[in-house]
Amino acid sequence: MEAVIRTNGLTKRYNGRPVVDGLTFEVPRGAIFGFLGPNGAGKTTTFAMLCGFVRPSVGSATVLGRPLTDLPRDRMAALPQDARFHPERTLSDSLIFMGRLQGMDAARAQGEAARVLAAVDLAEAGKVRGKELSHGMAKRFGVAQAFLGTPELVLLDEPTEGLDPRNAHTVRQMIRAMSGRSTVLVSSHNLAEIEDLCDTAAILDRGRLVAQASIAELTGRNQQVLIQLGAAGSGPQAALATLPHVAGVEASPDGLRLRVTLRLAPGERAEVAITEAVGALIASGASLGTVVRGHSLEERFLELT
Amino acid sequence: MQTPLTRMFADAWQIARFDLGTAIRTRRAVVAIILYALGALATAVVLVKIEAAVGDEIQQIKAMASAQSPLTGDGASQLEEAISKLVGGDIDTARHLLGLPLVILGFFWMSLTFLPFLIVLVSHDIVNVEVRNRSARFVLLRSSRSALLIGKMISHGLLFLGVTVLSNLVLFGYAWYSLPHFQPGSAILLLLRIWLLTVPFGFCWLAFTALISALIDNGGIAMVVAGIGLIVLSMLSMSDAVGFLSPSHYKLGLWSPRLGPSLAGAAAYLGFGAMFLAGAWARVTWRDM
Numbered sequence: 279m280e281a282v283i284r285t286n287g288l289t290k291r292y293n294g295r296p297v298v299d300g301l302t303f304e305v306p307r308g309a310i311f312g313f314l315g316p317n318g319a320g321k322t323t324t325f326a327m328l329c330g331f332v333r334p335s336v337g338s339a340t341v342l343g344r345p346l347t348d349l350p351r352d353r354m355a356a357l358p359q360d361a362r363f364h365p366e367r368t369l370s371d372s373l374i375f376m377g378r379l380q381g382m383d384a385a386r387a388q389g390e391a392a393r394v395l396a397a398v399d400l401a402e403a404g405k406v407r408g409k410e411l412s413h414g415m416a417k418r419f420g421v422a423q424a425f426l427g428t429p430e431l432v433l434l435d436e437p438t439e440g441l442d443p444r445n446a447h448t449v450r451q452m453i454r455a456m457s458g459r460s461t462v463l464v465s466s467h468n469l470a471e472i473e474d475l476c477d478t479a480a481i482l483d484r485g486r487l488v489a490q491a492s493i494a495e496l497t498g499r500n501q502q503v504l505i506q507l508g509a510a511g512s513g514p515q516a517a518l519a520t521l522p523h524v525a526g527v528e529a530s531p532d533g534l535r536l537r538v539t540l541r542l543a544p545g546e547r548a549e550v551a552i553t554e555a556v557g558a559l560i561a562s563g564a565s566l567g568t569v570v571r572g573h574s575l576e577e578r579f580l581e582l583t
Numbered sequence: 584m585q586t587p588l589t590r591m592f593a594d595a596w597q598i599a600r601f602d603l604g605t606a607i608r609t610r611r612a613v614v615a616i617i618l619y620a621l622g623a624l625a626t627a628v629v630l631v632k633i634e635a636a637v638g639d640e641i642q643q644i645k646a647m648a649s650a651q652s653p654l655t656g657d658g659a660s661q662l663e664e665a666i667s668k669l670v671g672g673d674i675d676t677a678r679h680l681l682g683l684p685l686v687i688l689g690f691f692w693m694s695l696t697f698l699p700f701l702i703v704l705v706s707h708d709i710v711n712v713e714v715r716n717r718s719a720r721f722v723l724l725r726s727s728r729s730a731l732l733i734g735k736m737i738s739h740g741l742l743f744l745g746v747t748v749l750s751n752l753v754l755f756g757y758a759w760y761s762l763p764h765f766q767p768g769s770a771i772l773l774l775l776r777i778w779l780l781t782v783p784f785g786f787c788w789l790a791f792t793a794l795i796s797a798l799i800d801n802g803g804i805a806m807v808v809a810g811i812g813l814i815v816l817s818m819l820s821m822s823d824a825v826g827f828l829s830p831s832h833y834k835l836g837l838w839s840p841r842l843g844p845s846l847a848g849a850a851a852y853l854g855f856g857a858m859f860l861a862g863a864w865a866r867v868t869w870r871d872m
Contacts, residue, residue: 331720332871351725358724361717366608367601372721375601379594379725423721 280307282431282461283328287337290323297323299485300337305463305478310453312472312479312493313465314575316583319482321465322359325435328463329356342431352381355429357420359436365409369395369419372408373426380427394422397452399445413440421449425456432456434464438471450475473497473575483583499572500548503555505536508565517562523551534567591733594726598734599741606742615705615746622693623750627757630689634762679840684770686758691777694747695834698781699788699813701746706739706789707806710796710867719872732867736793736860743785747778780837780845783852787830788813790859797866830855 281304288301298320305311315321326332328341330349342350363372370391377387395401398418411419421437434453438446453475456462466472472479473493480490494500507514510533518527518538525541540551552571559566585593606612680688710732713719722731751774758765792809799805820831833855836848 326871329720329724331723333869351727354724356724358717358720361720363721364605364718366605371601371604375597376721376725378597379722 281305282307282342283339283463285324285328285337285339288324288327288334288339289336290320290327290332291335296335296485298327298334301482301485301487303480303487303490305461307461308458309478310457310462310464310476312476313463313482314469314472314479314579315465315482318484319583320485321482322435324482325356325358325433325463325465328433329354329358331358353429354431354433355424355426356433357424357435357437359439361420363408363411363416363419366407368405368407369400369411369422370404372419373423376423377426382427390426394425395419397425397448398422399448414442414445417441418445418449421452425452428459430460432460432462434462436465436467438466438468446471469574469576469579479575481579481582488582489578493575494572496578497572497575498578500542501540502572503538503540503552504568504570504573505538505555505559506567506569507534507536508567510534511564513562514559514564517558517564518555521551521554521558523554591727591730594730595733595737598722598726598731599737602735602738603741606738611705612742612746615701615742616749618704619701619746619750620753622697623690623754624757626689626693627686627754630686631758631761634685675841676835676839680838683773684758684765686754686762686765687770687773687777690751690754691838694777694781695784695837698743698747698785699791700810702739702743702785702788703792703806703809703813705742706792707796707809708802709735709739709789709793710863711800711802711805714870714872715800715802717872723872728867728872729864732793732797732860732864736789739789740786743789744782747781747785751778780849783849783856784834784837787852787856787859790856790863791830794859794863794866797863797870 283303283305285301285303288298289296290298301320301324313321313324323332327334327346328339330346334346339346342353344350363369367375370388373391373394374384374387377390378384380387382390392401392404395404398421400415400418400422403415406415408416417437417440421434424432424434424437437453438449441449450471453462453464464472464475476493478490478492479496481488481496489496505514512533515527515529515536518524518536523541523546524538526539528537528539529535530537538555540548542548542551548571552569556566556569713722713731713735719731755767755770755774758770759767791812795809795812796802796805799808816829817831820826820829820834826832830852833848833851836844836851839845839848
């Protein structure tokens with residue numbers, strides 16, 4: 279699959295200390311790609327390098343096939359995490375200015391400004407000046423400017439940080455709506471959000487890439503099932519162990535939780551194995567609480583970082 | 584189809600328009616206009632009073648200057664001597680200046696003396712404010728660093744051009760109203776010449792300020808360093824050995840009645856301005872934003 283972002287040993291050092299260290303990863307075209315890492319992992323610095331704000335110390339990258347020194351600015355958009363807007367200008371003025379820089383004529387820039395403001399629930403705030411924005415409004419405005427026009431690639435650094443649940447939901451809906459039209463690289467501390475939104479993710483820790491895989495692979499959705507039982511006993515574990523798609527069963531000390539490792543042949547769907555396991559448990563007389571496919575991204579994240 | 588260069592200039596113009604609009608909405612333009620207009624008005628009032636008081640003597644000096652005859656009378660010869668000292672002992676230039684309306688002469692002197700300081704005062708954060716609060720990032724997502732710098736230069740340049748034109752009009756109107764001998768026709772031609780010479784002069788100091796602003800992120804420190812830089816360059820210009828390294832060394836050329844020295848002075852300011860701008864560009868291009 280064609281990669282819209284390709285980095286090769288991307289490194290940024292400040293005072294000799296690497297903040298991003300030899301980062302090599304690819305973002306496939308059309309993906310909603312999650313970028314995860316604890317504070318200080320180098321996510322924002324990586325975004326800044328990919329947007330051309332910060333020069334790499336070593337290494338290289340291409341964005342939409344072009345080097346970082348010659349980015350295709352008319353084909354990409356971004357939400358920088360900590361950039362501020364012109365305090366004295368209204369939101370409409372700023373968006374029209376940005377639209378004009380993107381090559382839109384005045385009428386289209388005006389129309390786009392109104393469209394993106396409405397999309398983030400700021401339709402009534404066009405005349406509000408930058409210095410009058412609350413944190414949430416500023417964040418929504420930042421998201422709005424990233425959705426001006428029809429960029430092929432959108433980089434969003436912490437797009438829902440500090441937003442109330444309703445506005446965070448709106449932003450997630452906007453990101454989902456980009457699926458298929460644009461490639462979106464999104465960083466977030468909200469792991470459930472990444473799990474929900476993204477197809478693929480990369481995990482960074484102390485400037486280094488520690489994992490890059492599909493969300494299904496990272497969460498083991500096709501490798502593992504967690505089962506909560508209503509009552510402990512050896513019967514359920516024995517019933518599962520005999521199944522052809524079960525590679526192993528591990529019980530918690532109290533016997534109420536089972537971690538079932540699946541064994542799937544290439545092309546086999548996990549749903550078949552899960553149905554088989556649930557059927558065997560019911561047949562053994564076990565009472566079921568919950569059945570969860572895979573572990574959470576949070577668990578995987580904590581394992582890796 | 585836009586080439587990278589035409590795209591850069593188109594972007595720079597958009598950035599300049601937006602920045603100028605912002606300057607007009609903020610204290611920046613107000614401070615510049617008030618300071619300069621007040622300075623112009625104060626200069627006009629003082630010079631008009633002087634011109635009204637010694638108008639007859641000045642008319643006599645003008646007549647002698649235009650006849651290319653030696654000046655006679657203690658007051659006139661002393662004035663000629665004093666002015667020739669101010670312009671590096673150049674008698675021709677001194678006589679030329681004596682032939683100009685005092686009010687315009689004074690205003691030109693004020694422009695050459697105080698405009699650099701006004702530029703430093705108003706434009707010390709021309710680059711670093713955008714870097715410090717990272718608002719430049721919204722522009723750099725859509726445009727080049729060169730367009731950002733050129734756009735800001737155009738915006739500030741237009742602001743100062745507007746301020747000087749406005750101040751000139753204030754001065755012109757006041758002199759016309761107050762002086763019975765004031766000749767608006769010849770005065771406006773002189774003002775046009777002064778404006779033309781002030782453009783490369785102002786460009787040089789704006790580029791110098793942009794360089795300091797690109798090198799120093801802290802706005803206050805950049806202003807102090809640029810102000811000290813102006814004084815140092817002014818002092819350097821007086822040195823016989825290395826004075827030519829300072830733009831201020833070429834200020835006298837701007838006063839000359841002859842086209843050659845005037846153009847040479849303007850070219851020197853353009854050259855220094857281009858060097859300062861190239862330095863600012865190199866810094867803006869390679870630094871982290």
